[in-house]
Amino acid sequence: MSRPAISVKRVSADEERSFTELWLSSRVEAGISAEVAARAASEGRVATALRREDVRAYIATTEGRPVGFAVAATSPFSSLTDNPCVTIDQLYVVPEARKHGVARQLMTAVTLYADSRGCDQIGCNVPAQHREANRFFARLGFSSQVVRRVTSVAALRRRLGQDESGHSSLEALLHRRRSLRARDRASAGSRLAG
Structure with missing residues (x-):
């Protein structure tokens, strides 16, 4: 039995609704609640992107049915270089169409896009816990270049020992001690004068 033909094209206004539905499925599969994902889509996040x-999105179909998408963006590899790089922000294939060549076809479209932009490198963002995605990219020659770690501002502030104003706990403690000493000196001076 032969595989159904896979068609990949850039997302246009005609495919935007199908793309959004796939994007919602990918968010829910990633653990985001359907309500939160739907709210993001209704607020125009997908349409704006x-x-x-600098953003290029592709949608893959088989037998007229949308089965996957890729979203790529062009930017410098780092803020300190001018070399342009295409970064694959998202690559998603519906579960029943996986292991049928859909992701490879989407990657072909991204490669052609990188060539058209004059980019020598293609990067991707892959969650560390997604083994299959990491294996897929490794098989295509992607190597681990950096580890991107993320935390919330509040958590980092706590770890750094800062209060809400951004001052460290030590700075705040020293400030309070100086204030108390100044008050003590002022009150001792007024007692001696009286």
């Missing part, structure tokens, strides 16, 4: 000049 698709209209950005």
